[in-house]
Amino acid sequence: MIDLKALRDDPQLARDSQLARGGDPALVDVLLNLDELRRANLTEFEQLRAVQKAASRLVGKAAPADRAAALEYARSLADQVRAAQELADGAQRDLDAVLADFPNVVEPGTPPGGENDYVVLREVGTPRDFAAEGFDVLDHVALGERLGAIDTARGAKVSGARFYYLTGVGARLELALLMAAVDQAVAAGFTPMITPTLVKPSVMAGTGFLGAHADEVYRLEADDLYLTGTSEVALAGYHADEILDLSAGPLRYAGWSACYRREAGSYGKDTAGIIRVHQFHKVEMFSYAPVEDAAEEHLRLLAWEEEMLAKVELPYRVIDVAAGDLGSSAARKYDCEAWLPSQGRYREVTSTSNCTTFQARRLGTRERTATGTRPVATLNGTLATTRWIVAILENHQQADGSVRVPEALRPYLGGLDVLTGR
RNA sequence: GGAGACGUCGCAUAGUCCGGUCUAGUGCGCAUCCCUGCUAAGGAUGUGAGGGAGCAAUCCCUCCGUGGGUUCAAAUCCCACCGUCUCCGCCA
Numbered sequence: 001m002i003d004l005k006a007l008r009d010d011p012q013l014a015r016d017s018q019l020a021r022g023g024d025p026a027l028v029d030v031l032l033n034l035d036e037l038r039r040a041n042l043t044e045f046e047q048l049r050a051v052q053k054a055a056s057r058l059v060g061k062a063a064p065a066d067r068a069a070a071l072e073y074a075r076s077l078a079d080q081v082r083a084a085q086e087l088a089d090g091a092q093r094d095l096d097a098v099l100a101d102f103p104n105v106v107e108p109g110t111p112p113g114g115e116n117d118y119v120v121l122r123e124v125g126t127p128r129d130f131a132a133e134g135f136d137v138l139d140h141v142a143l144g145e146r147l148g149a150i151d152t153a154r155g156a157k158v159s160g161a162r163f164y165y166l167t168g169v170g171a172r173l174e175l176a177l178l179m180a181a182v183d184q185a186v187a188a189g190f191t192p193m194i195t196p197t198l199v200k201p202s203v204m205a206g207t208g209f210l211g212a213h214a215d216e217v218y219r220l221e222a223d224d225l226y227l228t229g230t231s232e233v234a235l236a237g238y239h240a241d242e243i244l245d246l247s248a249g250p251l252r253y254a255g256w257s258a259c260y261r262r263e264a265g266s267y268g269k270d271t272a273g274i275i276r277v278h279q280f281h282k283v284e285m286f287s288y289a290p291v292e293d294a295a296e297e298h299l300r301l302l303a304w305e306e307e308m309l310a311k312v313e314l315p316y317r318v319i320d321v322a323a324g325d326l327g328s329s330a331a332r333k334y335d336c337e338a339w340l341p342s343q344g345r346y347r348e349v350t351s352t353s354n355c356t357t358f359q360a361r362r363l364g365t366r367e368r369t370a371t372g373t374r375p376v377a378t379l380n381g382t383l384a385t386t387r388w389i390v391a392i393l394e395n396h397q398q399a400d401g402s403v404r405v406p407e408a409l410r411p412y413l414g415g416l417d418v419l420t421g422r
Numbered sequence: 423g424g425a426g427a428c429g430u431c432g433c434a435u436a437g438u439c440c441g442g443u444c445u446a447g448u449g450c451g452c453a454u455c456c457c458u459g460c461u462a463a464g465g466a467u468g469u470g471a472g473g474g475a476g477c478a479a480u481c482c483c484u485c486c487g488u489g490g491g492u493u494c495a496a497a498u499c500c501c502a503c504c505g506u507c508u509c510c511g512c513c514a
Contacts, residue, residue: 043474046483053445053483056495060442074494243471366471373471 001099001361003375004035017105020112020323031098038091045084052077101211103328104358107295110323110332117322118335124306125315127339128395135399139342140390141273144170146401146421149393150274161271162263162278166386169419173389173405174281176412177312178256181283181384184308185254190285195234195255198225203237206362208329208355215264231255232380235286240363243373250289250297254383257282273390275347280386287379290367291357294377295332298354301381302334305350308383311408314391315339317346329355338391349388352381393419 007014011032015025055074062070111119130137144150149170155163166174182192204210204226209217218227228234235255244251259282270276285304289297302318309316321333330353337346357375360366366373396404403419410417 039474042483046474049484050482052494056493057442057445059494071494076494078494364471 001358002102002105003357003361004031004099006105007031008035013108014105016108017103017323020106020110021103021326022114022324023103027098027102031095031102034091034095034098038088038095041084041088041091045081045088048077048081048084052081101328103211103326104208104331104356106323106326107332107354107356110326111320112324113322114324115322117324118319119322121318121320121334123315123317124309125313125339127315127341130341133399137341137394138397138401139273140275140393143393143397143401143403144273147393147403147419148421149173149389149419152273159278162276164274164277166389169416170389172413172416173392173409173419174386176409177384177388177392178281178283179412180311180409181308182254182256184304184311185252185283185285185383188252188304190252190254193231193235193238193253193255195228195231195238195257197228197231197234197257197260198223199228199233199237200225203233203240203363204228206240207233207236207359208327208362209233211328213327216262218260218262227260228257229259229261230282230380231257231259231284232286235284235380236359236363236365236378239288239365242365244288244365244367244376246288246290246367246376250287250293252288253286255282255284255286257284259385275387275390277386282385283383285352285381285383288360288365288367289377289379291374291377294354294356294379297377297379298332298334298352301352301379302336305336305352305381305383309336309338309349311406312388312392313406313408314349314388314395316349321351327353329353329358331356331358338388339395340391341394341397347387347391349385349391350382352379354379 002014007028011028014028014031017023018025018027052074055070055077059067059070059074111117138146141150141152144152147170148168149166151165151167152163155165186192198220201210201224204217209226209229217229219225220227226233232255234257235253238253239251259280261278263276263278266276274280285301287297287301306316306318316336316338319335319337321335326333333351333353335348335352336350338349339345340347355378357377359378360375365376365378367376392406393403396406398404398418401421405413405417405419
């Protein structure tokens with residue numbers, strides 16, 4: 001939900017945002033009109049209601065002789081009050097309906113346009129020249145098979161397409177990677193969390209995942225619960241309806257969870273291997289920050305992501321995602337994309353979003369300030385996921401089909417420095 | 423799954439039977455000030471959230487788990503739901 005007061009103060013900002021996203025700027029004026037109507041109706045209702053309350057109290061206090069007259073007067077007001085209330089409620093509903101679908105206002109400076117209009121901020125590390133090294137690149141599917149690390153065939157047998165087993169060193173590599181991520185987060189001051197992956201509709205809606213991409217989400221009809229695609233949802237819901245004290249700086253959580261995605265509409269994309277799957281694991285950073293600090297915190301999250309990528313020694317680039325590709329809750333998003341030798345291109349391995357107050361308004365997460373309370377900013381960013389295994393296997397493969405383990409992960413693999421088949 | 427108890431403005435509680443004086447009381451905690459001269463005690467005032475009017479003091483509306491209903495009037499009566507706790511059963 002966006003900030004209506006800010007919208008009143010500077011509607012142009014929201015119009016520009018809509019243009020950058022490829023949305024309809026006229027929607028801003030629809031919102032303003034609905035808001036004005038709502039406030040007028042509410043004032044009307046409140047005035048009538050005050051009269052009614054006074055009249056009702058009079059009935060209770062009236063002397064027996066006056067009681068009948070007082071009662072008659074009080075009764076005569078009831079219909080008007082009811083009508084005014086319905087008007088006010090209706091205006092509120094109309095406003096909420098439009099507001100619910102209105103995406104966050106993008107941060108000034110965000111590249112306009114759609115999926116392909118991202119701006120590359122930097123490239124870090126150099127992709128290996130496998131031709132110069134004298135061997136052909138294997139993709140992660142082949143490597144996973146050789147190493148006995150990934151079993152997609154049996155994943156499909158048991159659960160269907162886009163499911164997989166991590167086996168042997170594959171399983172160990174994932175645990176090592178995620179543990180390394182948790183440890184890095186803890187060292188940086190994050191509170192580690194293992195979160196619920198089934199959440200209520202209110203939490204799912206509050207985080208903005210039931211907007212345009214609602215069909216991406218698994219829903220358990222019988223229980224009216226949603227399977228989350230990221231621990232961001234549970235971490236955002238954690239402080240719902242709470243008033244936080246952020247005077248000592250942002251609250252930071254590192255969530256570890258399984259993640260579930262329907263991948264509807266991605267038929268034919270990344271069908272092989274484990275790049276795009278229905279279930280995976282992720283360590284996610286999540287920050288609650290004062291709005292003034294949000295942009296700065298966003299860059300810190302990005303820096304922690306890059307620190308983690310450096311640990312696993314992957315070449316990557318950082319992109320500033322264009323407004324139209326942001327998703328409804330984000331005001332800005334940076335992705336890190338690791339180089340995939342088998343595809344000869346960069347693929348997303350992290351994503352960090354500044355949601356400003358969009359989620360906090362819906363979830364009722366505020367902070368106390370000298371003058372009262374106000375919504376906080378929420379931010380999230382990937383620290384490691386199952387998909388990283390793809391990049392690690394491919395980038396660190398050796399001529400004999402074995403895979404070198406990045407040094408930072410070796411302690412988590414009992415000192416193992418090379419993954420070999422068996 | 424079965425039985426019972428309970429959900430009130432930070433925490434703890436009063437209020438609910440019998441609707442109006444609840445415009446939600448009290449204690450603790452907290453804040454400011456006063457007194458005191460000091461690892462004490464006492465006193466005064468204030469102290470939930472959201473929305474709105476006003477330069478301001480201040481005032482108005484909504485919220486007593488959630489949503490409906492009855493009524494001139496609901497914390498209080500009715501219905502449904504959610505949650506918590508205790509005991510039992512079943513299962514990791």
